[in-house]
Amino acid sequence: MISSSATIAASSIIEPGVVIGPHVVVGPFCFISTGVRIGEGSVIASHVVINGDTSIGRENRIGMGSSIGEVSQDLKYNGEAASLDIGDGNEIGRHSTLHRGTEQGGGVTRIGDQNIFQAGVHIGHDCQVGNHTSMGDHSGLAGHVMLGDYSQLGALCAVHQFCIVGTGSLLLDNTCVVQDVPPFVVASGNRAVPRGINERALAFTRANAVERKVIRHLYDLLYHQQVAADVVKLEIERLSAEHPILCQFNDFFTRSTRGIIR
Structure with a gap:
């Protein structure tokens, strides 16, 4: 018709x-x-x-x-x-x-x-x-591949099968992803490594100041203190009741099977 x-x-x-x-x-x-x-x-x-x-x-x-x-x-x-x-x-x-x-x-x-x-x-x-x-x-x-809301890929990026690119994350030009990228993380390189927090992501800018601080805290645990992912998951579960934005992290880690970029 x-x-x-x-x-x-x-x-x-x-x-x-x-x-x-x-x-x-x-x-x-x-x-x-x-x-x-x-x-x-x-x-x-x-x-x-x-x-x-x-x-x-x-x-x-x-x-x-x-x-x-x-x-x-x-x-x-x-x-x-x-x-x-x-x-x-x-x-x-x-x-x-x-x-x-x-x-x-x-x-x-x-x-x-x-x-x-x-x-x-x-x-x-x-x-x-x-x-x-x-x-x-x-x-x-x-x-x-699962590509989360508000995520951004630059030019000439490649994402391996079964990978997850989390909500609000950013892959810079020429990035090759073979493991999962957590929400709000900036990544680059071949293979991708974390470069910081995507503070320009719309989902991040819409969060309140406390929620943004919590996201920075999680990034610090994962990439500066190099805390084990299982410990970070427990921290996310503890905080998500008070901060609903962290449900995106819960969902990410529930579905993640390839491990996260380091």
């Missing part, structure tokens, strides 16, 4: 069964396959391919030459049902690649709302991307 208010270039191919909402714009030489759903007000530039069970929300912008919803590059993928779910208000730069999930990862790659992905960004199968994140030119997430 294609809304009567949608604008579709004559040279684009739209297969039967595609759902295109009101005021969507599809540029020239695009291909959109059966099963794709595009929400109101989204803009698809030229030469974009959108495949499979892919849901795109409202007011997204997808740059030219992008591949959205292609099958996983995981060699274990054997044609099973898998999907890509993109939220609202995302900016996806030209020549970006976003893949569907796999059975081993729950079958769904999820992208939240209000994210900015610049040119050549790659998001692999089964990734879980939060809200208000940003990724610089040619940065990539391997399969099963």
Whole structure:
């Protein structure tokens, strides 16, 4: 079903069964396959391919030459049902690649709302991307990566499969991550090492003075005093009842399996 208010270039191919909402714009030489759903007000530039069970929300912008919803590059993928779910208000730069999930990862790659992905960004199968994140030119997430809200990746960053990049963290340009990055930590290098606290993160600036002090205290325990992670977890549990922002740390350490950067 294609809304009567949608604008579709004559040279684009739209297969039967595609759902295109009101005021969507599809540029020239695009291909959109059966099963794709595009929400109101989204803009698809030229030469974009959108495949499979892919849901795109409202007011997204997808740059030219992008591949959205292609099958996983995981060699274990054997044609099973898998999907890509993109939220609202995302900016996806030209020549970006976003893949569907796999059975081993729950079958769904999820992208939240209000994210900015610049040119050549790659998001692999089964990734879980939060809200208000940003990724610089040619940065990539391997399969099963979790990217927390308000996290930022510079240009040419690479995140190893199954890693977690915590809420409000910052990866500087050319950073390679092979272990988990805790919330609000600045990291750089190959392999990534901690460089301080991302005090410009929106989630950090919105915290009150006491909460910011507690976050600095946790960073000090982890990276200046080099206290064992299990001891830090106990400190987080003790403080989180009084400071709800620390629930993000609880969630991070609950899910972390690869160890944290040091």
